Amino acid sequence: MPSLTPLHETYCRWDDTPPSQADLLEGFAQLLTTPTQNLYGLMHDIQTELLSSLLAIDEQRAQRLQRSCIIHQFNHLVYDLLKKYGSRFLAPCLRHILQHYPHMRDKALSPIAQEALSILNGIAGDYFLLQQNPLALPMVLYDHYGAIQKGDVGGRVVIFVHGLCMSHRYWSNHGYEGIGERLLAQRDYNTMLYLNYNTGRRISANGRSLSNLLEDLIERNPRIQSIDLIGHSMGGLVCRSALFYGKQDLKHWFHRSQNLICIGSPHHGAALERFGFRLQERLGRFPLVKIARHVVNFRSNGILDLRYGSVRDDDWEHLSIRIGSMDDSRKPAPLPAHINTFLVAGTMEFKKIKTKTLSIIGDYLVSVKSALGEHPNPRFNLNVPDAHKAVFYGLNHFEIQYHSSVAEQITRWLYPNPELPEQNFLHRHVVDLGIYELESLLEMQGED
Missing domain, CATH: 3.40.50.1820 (Alpha/Beta hydrolase fold, catalytic domain)
Structure with a gap:
């Protein structure tokens, strides 16, 4: 598989100002040009689960089958489509807009866009920070x-x-x-x-x-x-x-x-986060639902901290697991x-x-x-x-x-x-x- 496209290095917003309209467009452009390992991991898990369940074979044989010619070519096709329409078409279009409308860097987001971005940060804000994506909200007093x-x-x-x-x-x-x-x-x-x-x-x-x-x-x-x-x-x-x-x-x-x-x-x-964790833990035990188990796991570290109300670094910094049993270790x-x-x-x-x-x-x-x-x-x-x-x-x-x-x-x-x-x-x-x-x-x- 071709190497992943690196982060766009010509644009970065790391200050205490809220995201502008330009930050929003650049943030989505970066998402399109940075294929996530989670996406490919999820696709791999879907294929493995389907092959092992439909053909009644174990996961190791299913993974060997994934490396066969047809499935391997299919994976390349999916990657090429994502790269062509995401990295080579949609992202350049967004950046083309920024070049022609530079005043967007001084335009604040609309209230609806602000609320949508707050929701996105709650779900994936830690990922935005990890990728140095301008969609990550700074801490600001109003x-x-x-x-x-x-x-x-x-x-x-x-x-x-x-x-x-x-x-x-x-x-x-x-x-x-x-x-x-x-x-x-x-x-x-x-x-x-x-x-x-x-x-x-x-x-x-x-x-x-x-x-x-x-x-x-x-x-x-x-x-x-x-x-x-x-x-x-x-x-x-x-x-x-x-x-x-x-x-x-x-x-x-x-x-x-x-x-x-x-x-x-x-x-x-919060009872809801613990329920989601238990659901995630149980789903992996049944055929054809491991996919849902991984989808449930797509939640931010902030949400994970709500499981038991963790407020200290040492509540989590020595625990590497996200999937699996974990007791209250606060x-x-x-x-x-x-x-x-x-x-x-x-x-x-x-x-x-x-x-x-x-x-x-x-x-x-x-x-x-x-x-x-x-x-x-x-x-x-x-x-x-x-x-x-x-x-x-x-x-x-x-x-x-x-x-x-x-x-x-x-x-x-x-x-x-x-x-x-x-x-x-x-x-x-x-x-x-x-x-x-x-x-x-x-x-x-x-x-x-």
Whole structure:
């Protein structure tokens, strides 16, 4: 087989600026000119599986048959087609567009393209980094109005960290104003900043990067008095990882951090990732489904870290396997003693209608116990007091980060009002959204 085409060496974007329209075109051009070993490995596995199953022969004989004249010529034909239409036609067309429209390097991506790229990074962002592909998202802070943070900031700073395959734009929607708006309304001297990052990277790698970014932020802005971290889903784990390495590396920002809020974060793993891992493990035992087993394995290292909620480098750096049995081998990552930690969980259960199935799936992705940091092993239990926990019934994983009830609770936690003693009760509240909405609907129908 001909040698693989090397990376395009005349174009590279390695700075802290978000991808432009030109980066998007060049990124796809690089994908077309860099045939992945995974693609050829998958094609090889498909052929081996089909031959061994249909001809009732073992894998070694199937592989010898693959090296026969007809199949060998077929492989060459597939390679030539990919090279001809990908490397020699489509990629040059994309680069031809860049040459004729150089202003695309200064054009930002549309919101839809940004969201699509965030999803791609969640699935394959680690691969983009490995290939030095400009599709890889850098870690960038945005202000409350969607612009890259550049000006001076001071006072109390709140950093929002999104979850897997999401972006900084996911903290509000058309129906709710979002947590940032609620917090901004509490006092004048505070700042909301929104992190955007490559969620396909290792959580611990993003944690280290966030720690370094926050250190740079306070060095450029000495008037910052305190830092609060709010993370949704994977974002909560990235915040915990940043605190872990901020303490370990003696970062100055660490001592200015005051509050950590995790919303639907899988502190002890996400059931869906473990299900995918078990499915991947079981599929290889049945004929003609090894192909699906390898397809299931096409997921980023960031997703793999969600299996048990890994936030440290040594949770994964000595483990080379992706396929096969692997137990929870995490190392403890206790919360800093000076940080006020608050945990929010969602569940599709209703307060008056509870089932074992809904209890397991939690908010569809994360169970209540995992989101609340509760673990039978004391080494992993986050030991957050009950007054700093809240469970929202009838609220799923994809709306919990901007729901008005969650925003209200977080506001009460971060900005307590001593003149309202009843707030102490609200710290322990459980919002039964599903039953409330159902009863309200029935009342409206009765009035009609």
